[in-house]
Amino acid sequence: MSQILIADDEKSMRDFLKILLNKEGHQVTTAKDAKEALDAVKSAPFDLVITDIRMPGMSGLELLEEIKEYNIDLPVIMITAFASPDDAVTAMKNGAFDYISKPFNVDEIKSVIASANSQYQAREQSACLSSLFPSIIGESREMLKIFDMIHRVAPTPANVLIYGESGTGKELVAQAIHSHSQVAKNPFVPITCSAIPEELMESELFGHVKGSFTGAIHDKAGLFSEADSGTAFLDEIGELTPIIQTKLLRVLQEREIKPVGGTKIKHINVRIIAATNKILEEEIKAGRFREDLFYRLAVVPLRVPPLRERKGDIPRLVDHFLQKYSRILGKEVREISSYALEVLLKYDFPGNVRELENIIERGVALENSNIVLPESLSLSNSMRSSARRAESDEDDIPSIFCAVRSEEELFDLGLEKVVNDLEKRLIQFGLEKTNNSKMKAADLLQISFRSLRYKTKKYGLD
Numbered sequence: 001m002s003q004i005l006i007a008d009d010e011k012s013m014r015d016f017l018k019i020l021l022n023k024e025g026h027q028v029t030t031a032k033d034a035k036e037a038l039d040a041v042k043s044a045p046f047d048l049v050i051t052d053i054r055m056p057g058m059s060g061l062e063l064l065e066e067i068k069e070y071n072i073d074l075p076v077i078m079i080t081a082f083a084s085p086d087d088a089v090t091a092m093k094n095g096a097f098d099y100i101s102k103p104f105n106v107d108e109i110k111s112v113i114a115s116a117n118s119q120y121q122a123r124e125q126s127a128c129l130s131s132l133f134p135s136i137i138g139e140s141r142e143m144l145k146i147f148d149m150i151h152r153v154a155p156t157p158a159n160v161l162i163y164g165e166s167g168t169g170k171e172l173v174a175q176a177i178h179s180h181s182q183v184a185k186n187p188f189v190p191i192t193c194s195a196i197p198e199e200l201m202e203s204e205l206f207g208h209v210k211g212s213f214t215g216a217i218h219d220k221a222g223l224f225s226e227a228d229s230g231t232a233f234l235d236e237i238g239e240l241t242p243i244i245q246t247k248l249l250r251v252l253q254e255r256e257i258k259p260v261g262g263t264k265i266k267h268i269n270v271r272i273i274a275a276t277n278k279i280l281e282e283e284i285k286a287g288r289f290r291e292d293l294f295y296r297l298a299v300v301p302l303r304v305p306p307l308r309e310r311k312g313d314i315p316r317l318v319d320h321f322l323q324k325y326s327r328i329l330g331k332e333v334r335e336i337s338s339y340a341l342e343v344l345l346k347y348d349f350p351g352n353v354r355e356l357e358n359i360i361e362r363g364v365a366l367e368n369s370n371i372v373l374p375e376s377l378s379l380s381n382s383m384r385s386s387a388r389r390a391e392s393d394e395d396d397i398p399s400i401f402c403a404v405r406s407e408e409e410l411f412d413l414g415l416e417k418v419v420n421d422l423e424k425r426l427i428q429f430g431l432e433k434t435n436n437s438k439m440k441a442a443d444l445l446q447i448s449f450r451s452l453r454y455k456t457k458k459y460g461l462d
């Protein structure tokens, strides 16, 4: 069910839509003119507005503009008279979701409304989700899936196994799960399994009593005691030796630990989040990881995808790291040149977000101006060649966008010349793609036929 606002000066039309939409299960509010509709939008949350275009006083098109100014995401469907296709075009250009022509086709109305609703709700939901995790930057579909998973699994006591390549943000995800859990106020204790020699691992995990081995000069609590009633984060779990795997499994089954050299058994209540950059299924097949331990840890498995599978997140991550390192390094390098960003977008980042972070940190440190240029990205050779490879793989679009190749050229020519040159190239490109059909090219480029005709004349493309 959604909240729908209908604006129409004709009462019969308002009633008709109201009955139709009520039957579909929606809550409907009606307004007899644009002003009333605008007041309603500003005083209650709506999921959708349907408005007539021709109304006395403020028109539907003006209402659309006002609504978009107030809440750009709120979908607005316009009702147009059959005889006014120009209005429809204007409406779409100004951000209308769609238009329905009179006389109505009921099925058409229903389907337009359904798709407006589902798009709006998906967007609202994802904006809301990502705002729950401010420390994790990402708006790609892949990251939204992860936010959704974190959101759902965090309040439960289930053990989570986070896996993915190095530098993808597994630790951030683990922290986010803890801080959204019911034990967020209790300790979050991380341990990196690969960093501890086997002979010390048992004592690191379960503690030891004084004198139990050479060097054990005090009692030691160990990870599980420290994390009691909180979360233990076992990083690089794939590195555990078989003996420790067996001991860990027993602890998970019995929920109790016995410190090295001790006799007293201690009950513990710890949620385990484990992380690995290995494919544990392969480790199991190779006999290096216990399958039963895997199932205990991976009650909820969560894959963090590599950065190259979510390149859409790169611009926001770059921006985030620019602000971060400008602050840390006391500089004002808060932007990146579009060419430098383009190079980054073509790179595959084997080191994932950590590598991107390092590149930007270095860029900020080395940059003397206040915008990161390709020169200060200190691109490695592999990066340059992967950027070049990507360039030669693509079709002819990118060269079209490169109206200028350097800063000097840009300032030499000036904005107007560069923009005109780009416009000319794009129109030429549109005409080539459509075998010189101005009608189709205008469609493709989403401008009116008249304005395309004007521009082809202007640039001598006839």
Ligand SMILES: Nc1ncnc2c1ncn2[C@@H]1O[C@H](COP(=O)(O)OP(=O)(O)OP(=O)(O)O)[C@@H](O)[C@H]1O
Residues within 6 Å of the ligand: 135, 136, 137, 138, 164, 165, 166, 167, 168, 169, 170, 171, 172, 173, 276, 277, 317, 320, 353, 354, 357
């Ligand atoms: N989505 C993100 N938003 C902001 N920072 C991120 C994001 N993902 C990763 N980072 C940053 O990248 C670095 C690496 O992240 P993290 O340590 O969580 O990766 P990891 O997957 O645990 O890597 P490894 O497998 O090497 O331990 C950290 O500095 C982290 O803050």
Ligand SMILES: [Mg+2]
Residues within 6 Å of the ligand: 170, 171, 235, 275
């Ligand atoms: Mg890590």
